[in-house]
Amino acid sequence: MLHKPTRRGLLQGAAGAGLLAALPDGLIRSAFAEDAALNVFGPQPPDPAPPGAAQFAIDLFDKWKADNKASVEYDLVAWPQLHDRMATAFASGSAPWDVVYMSGWVPEFATSLRPFADKLPASLVDDMPPTSFATTTWDGQVYGAVFTLSLLTLFYNTEHLAEAGLDGPPKTWDDLLRYTKELTRDGRSGWVANYGDPAGIGGTASQWMCFLQQAGGKMYGEDGMPVFDSDAGVDAMQMMVDLMDAGTDPGSISYVGINDATNVLLAGRASMQMNWPFMWTAAQDPEQSQIVGKLGGAILPAGPAGSASIDGTDAWTIPNSSKNPEVAQSLIEFYLDPVVQKQQAIDTGWLPIRLSTLADADVQKALPNAKVVLEQASHPYDSFVTPDYNEVTQALGTEVQKALQKAKTPAEAIADASELVTAIVKRRS
Amino acid sequence: MRAFQTYERRRRSAGAAFVAPALAVLALILAYPILDSIWLALQRVTLKAGQVERTWVGAENFHRLFNDETALRAIFNTAYFSIAEVVLVVGIGLGVALLLNNAMGRSGFFRVVLVIPWAIAPVANAVLWKWILNANYGVLNGVLTSLGLIEHNQVWLGTPTMALNVLLLVDVWKSIPFVALLMLAGLQQVPKVLYRAAYMDGAGSFQTFVHITLPSIKTAIAIAVVLQTIWSLRVFDLIFVLTRGGPADATVLLNFLAYRVTFNFLDLGYGAAIANLVFAATFILAIIYIWLLKPRRRVAAS
Known part of the structure; x- marks a missing residue:
């Protein structure tokens, strides 16, 4: 038997719903345990x-x-x-x-x-x-x-390498610079990166952290204070500057996200890139990639201390x-x-x-x-995360950008970055 | 007389009672956040154990603001951005309004086309420009290359000076329509008889513009200047989508810095201090705007 909806019925229903909503959370949860x-x-x-x-x-x-x-x-x-x-x-x-x-x-x-x-x-x-x-x-x-x-590794266009007569991926920093120079031709770049956003995991600063560890350096000492104003820190920065000169896509400094740089590689306009594992699947999708079947992967080229990445x-x-x-x-x-x-x-x-x-x-x-x-993963991959990671990477990445644009020498940029990061860490303490 | 005073008092009391709810709502949604923000700017605020912990630091955040290289750069960038934007938007907007006010420009089609940049949602506009300005496969580089105007792709957002000025031009592009329509409304208020009189007196086009048009629309221009300055202080989405403040903090404006410090660094006290600086500038401009809109008694010519 169907009941006709009445005004009283509606009011009673609404009151019931209101009462239910007003009940303490614990009571409701026990009712629907x-x-x-x-x-x-x-x-x-x-x-x-x-x-x-x-x-x-x-x-x-x-x-x-x-x-x-x-x-x-x-x-x-x-x-x-x-x-x-x-x-x-x-x-x-x-x-x-x-x-x-x-x-x-x-x-x-x-x-x-x-x-x-x-x-x-x-x-x-x-x-x-x-x-x-x-x-x-x-x-x-x-x-x-x-x-x-999810570690940063090297991705490269196998066809470009073959055309340039390069046998296999670069294994050392010297290889990487040589490959980048030789692959920069026919309107494309040897290397592409997203240097536009300094902060966060995958930002400019964290990419420098890969090179820092490859050079044998680290961000912080046992006391939690920065120790990257070192030969390794400067070498890492110098490597990024040299890579820029060797043939990094000039637009890299304006790419604010990993996808901006990924699109350049997927369009066949660059030959090598440091990227996250998701890149592999994206590169095999003909709807978003012009390099289907042409992507190779390798660990990041070794610096003086070997290969290293970030997590x-x-x-x-x-x-x-x-x-x-x-x-x-x-x-x-x-x-x-x-x-x-x-x-x-x-x-x-x-x-x-x-x-x-x-x-x-x-x-x-x-x-x-x-x-x-x-x-x-068998090599170091420390991301050096701290409670002020965003602020630290913002300060550090901005200094990396200044070095990449030759507004500062790598040594000046590292010294200034160290000063800024020290102030941030002290403020936190 | 006494009866009138009683009536007037009751009338005012009734008015106050009617206005009170609106004032209460305004106090809740405007005054409280503003006062709390000022209060926040005088404290060091940290997140501990899921709770916000506040420590009174007086003017320390403001002192830090004026000793922080990034903040000083943001103040300089904001001043440059606002002044340049106002000059460009008002200048070009006035030019567009004059064209639309011309007999050949009165077609509704032109006005519809003009409004498009202003009607696009801010984030969509920023994403659109991201594709246009892309250094590798952007439309702008493609068009300029095919026209033979550039040989190699330009990195429009690659150097500090270029990036700030490109952002400025993009924001100018978006802001022109409103100001042009505001000016057009002003131009249409100018009595035609003044132009006829000037013509009879032998005034040329330039003299007519300087002595008739400009004085007649000076209130519209002043309003456009104030509103555009306020809007230029609020620019955020373009920076967030296109540059994130880079390269090397070259495009950090105060509004973006306040966001970055507050939400990315969770430094709520310092972020509030920066936001208060933007608020103070906006508040002063708003007062000027209201003053400009206030009706004035015409002073009889002696």
């Missing part, structure tokens, strides 16, 4: 996004939700907006998420995060590179789990404000499940962090660069 509603904050694809946000492992994701009686809502934003959204939410003290993506910001937001990662199962931790937790650890507490092995530090964390931290941890463990990791690699091009999945024959067949990244 079987449903955990998780909110996940992360980047939009093609940046590394989880199942359900990116199109992979959807069936497994649905099964996990059913098994855990949980619903998952994604709050995804474009990569450049991630940090600022997070900063605003954490500063307001009401971050509405249960799982949050991080990229080098763990030390900055450590006080707003839950140190959950030491509770991860040993079988999972043992299957990850030992350095996986380096960028998610601050003051001895582990706040996150990296979910993709993209893509990690999942749980904020203190999460109302379901246990389920949130379970979701992170699901993201790190071997089968999910394998599908992540094959379907999106973002490599797994699990060593067993990286060694999987299917993954290596689909992503020939997996071996390269794994080899790169």
Whole structure:
């Protein structure tokens, strides 16, 4: 029997809904205890996004939700907006998420995060590179789990190298400079980079950090103060300047994101680039690449101290404000499940962090660069993240830009950068 | 007389009661954030344990502002950007308005075309220019090369001076339509009889422009100058999308610096101090704008 909607009925319904909304949170949750509603904050694809946000492992994701009686809502934003959204939410003290993506910001937001990662199962931790937790650890507490092995490696256009009579990728700094000179012809550049944005992971400063480690230097001493005003620091800067002169795409100084530089390589207008693993899949897509089947990968050329890179530090964390931290941890463990990791690699091009999945024959067949990244991981790849990473890389990267534009010598730029970074670190202390 | 005073008092009380809700809303959404921002600028603010921790530092943030090389550069850049933008936008806007006011330019088509740059959403406009200015495959380099005007691709955002001036031109392009329409409205208010009288007196086109047109639209020009100065202080999206303040901080304006310090560095107190500087400049300009709009009594010619 159908009831006619009446004004009284509507008023009673509205009052009931209002009463429900006004109930204390705990009461409501106990009433619906079987449903955990998780909110996940992360980047939009093609940046590394989880199942359900990116199109992979959807069936497994649905099964996990059913098994855990949980619903998952994604709050995804474009990569450049991630940090600022997070900063605003954490500063307001009401971050509405249960799982949050991080990229080098763990030390900055450590006080707003839950140190959950030491509770991860040993079988999972043992299957990850030992350095996986380096960028998610601050003051001895582990706040996150990296979910993709994302190191900068060398990508090159095999056809350009063959045309120039160059046999295999450059292995040393000298090779890199020689290759860049020889490949800069026919209206294209030997090397392309995104030097336009100084700050953040992948910005100008962090690219210099690769060269710094290749030269045998490091950013900070044991006391946390900068020690990069050294021969290694100047050599690294000089290498970038020499590379610019040898034939870096002049537009590199104006490319503010990795995609700007990637597009130049994919258009066949440059021959070599330092890039993240996602590059491989993008280069095989004829809709966005003119170099399908012509991309080669190798570890970064060695400086005086050998090869070295930086870590993209893509990690999942749980904020203190999460109302379901246990389920949130379970979701992170699901993201790190071997089968999910394998599908992540094959379907999106973002490599797994699990060593067993990286060694999987299917993954290596689909992503020939997996071996390269794994080899790169056997060399140093410190990103030197600190709570003031953005401010430090902004100051440092701006000085690198001045050196690249010959407004300062490498030695002057390094000395000035060291002074600025020292002031920032002291202010934090 | 007494009855009138009572009535007047009651009328004012009723008026105040009616205005009070609006004043309360304004105080909540305008006065509170402004006062809190000033209060914030006098403190060191850090994020600890998920909470904002404030420590009173007095004028230290303002002292730091005037001793910070990047901030001083931003002040200089902002001053240059605002002055150059106002001169270019008002000058070109007036020229466009004169063309549109001409018999041949009165077609609605021209006005529709004119409005397009102004109507494009700010971020979309910035992305559009990003593609136009790309150093490797940008439209501008392609067009100039095909016309034989340049031999090699130019890096339009590659050097400090070039990058700042290119941003300026892009913002000028976007700002001209509104100012041109404002000027056009002013031009259409000029009585035709004045032009006829000038013609009868033998005045040439230039004399007519200097002695009739300009004095007649001086209020419109003044309003355009003030509004454009305020808008030039707010430029953000172009810098964020095109240069992120680079190369080497060459395109950092105060507004962008306030954002960077506040949200990227989470230095909320110092960021508020920079924002307050922008607010003070905008507030003074807003007062001038209101003063310009205030009706004036005509002084009878002696």
